[in-house]
Amino acid sequence: MRLIEDILKNNYETVSIIGLAKNAGKTVALNYLIEEAENNNINIGITSTGRDGENTDLVTQTQKPSVYVREGMYAATAKKTLLLSDAKTEILETTGISTPMGEVIIVKIRQGGNIQIAGPVNVTDMKYVAGRLKHFGAQIVFIDGAIDRKAVSSPAATDACIMATGAVLSRDMKKVIEKTAHAVECYTLKQTTDEIKRIVSKKNKTCIILHDGSVIVPEIKTSITGGKKISELIDENAACVFVKGAVTTALLKDLWENKYLRGIEVIIEDGTKLFTDINVWNEMRQKGLKVVTLNSINVVAVTLNPVSPAGYFFDSALFRESMERHIPAVKIVDVVSGGDAE
Structure with a gap:
């Protein structure tokens, strides 16, 4: 077709x-x-x-x-x-x-x-x-x-x-393929659940969703500069983290320093919000970074x-x-x- x-x-x-x-x-x-x-x-x-x-x-x-x-x-x-x-x-x-x-x-x-x-x-x-x-x-x-x-x-x-x-x-075909595959992967990340979407839509801010359904909203100006503050609030009670706006390599690195992130999902709005270095992204994904979207x-x-x-x-x-x-x-x-x- x-x-x-x-x-x-x-x-x-x-x-x-x-x-x-x-x-x-x-x-x-x-x-x-x-x-x-x-x-x-x-x-x-x-x-x-x-x-x-x-x-x-x-x-x-x-x-x-x-x-x-x-x-x-x-x-x-x-x-x-x-x-x-x-x-x-x-x-x-x-x-x-x-x-x-x-x-x-x-x-x-x-x-x-x-x-x-x-x-x-x-x-x-x-x-x-x-x-x-x-x-x-x-x-x-x-x-x-x-x-x-x-x-x-x-x-x-x-x-x-x-x-x-x-x-x-x-000039290197392999690099072109790698960059293109990365872009496609980011754009086609799977969607989160309807329940998580419902919780996020109520706040419409960067937040940490706990296992009991309650929500913690970090006191930050933007997610881009608030990575460390977000990370400090993630503990064993966290079920997932929603990041509103752009998601950069620096932000992911700040979050990755928290050991509890290994077991939970990072939720982004959609793949157009990802601005990450391919090598850092691939390394984190191989180590267990889970990223899903509100909308694929x-x-x-x-x-x-x-x-x-x-x-x-x-x-x-x-x-x-x-x-x-x-x-x-x-x-x-x-x-x-x-x-x-x-």
Whole structure:
């Protein structure tokens, strides 16, 4: 089954595309999905949390592929980007949402062509815009996510996520596979129980849940800097620890110093909140660190770009086969060389 069919079959209406690095093939993946949607008569909408579709990356100054939209599609983008696009559009609605490129506007594509897209930057506005695209007729909304705005792929914002990875991450294929597998592991951590979710939702703060169901809330400003104080409150009565917000390597190290943590679960909001060193993470996991989430993320595919803008590239077949061995539970799609499997 092809990727676009997988998405439709699972009733995913809003799907984010997240690049694990700049130039990992995110735009290529988006263009591939646009073409696949047209071939399967699926009406889609697109938007972005950053700015995409420009010919040259504004940060790295490398050439970028354009976003090519087809007649009948929908897009949500900032006003100024429409002036830089050659696709012909019909304005359906103004949203009142401001960006550095102007107000976000909902448009329908009347004549295919290249387009630049720059949409909302926060989850609340993104959910609204995705809802409006669906209102006008989009069966699936694809959100081009910026590398520094991973929250758009959280369950609070989208139904599912596609990860774009590639040779740009490292000249060493093994390192690219390791980094990608780590990201997939973090995003797909299993969920905690409904009872724990209920307890956490009442507090909505970093807290320690005891075996008797009572809760201790540490007096900390943020979890990032409060690791040691949290750790001091964990004893034999603790059943699990919920950490609200970002979870860093330093925070995990502070918690790991407490011997009682070995027998309990650390609960996080979702995988987008993890900002951990791969080596430290793997070592702690091997020693028994248990991490679960309030909400798991549906990673429907990992897309591969075997070519780096720096001029080197991987053997496409070997890259795909190796990635499939290390991440067997997720669909792997080489959007540059091989496309999607039937």
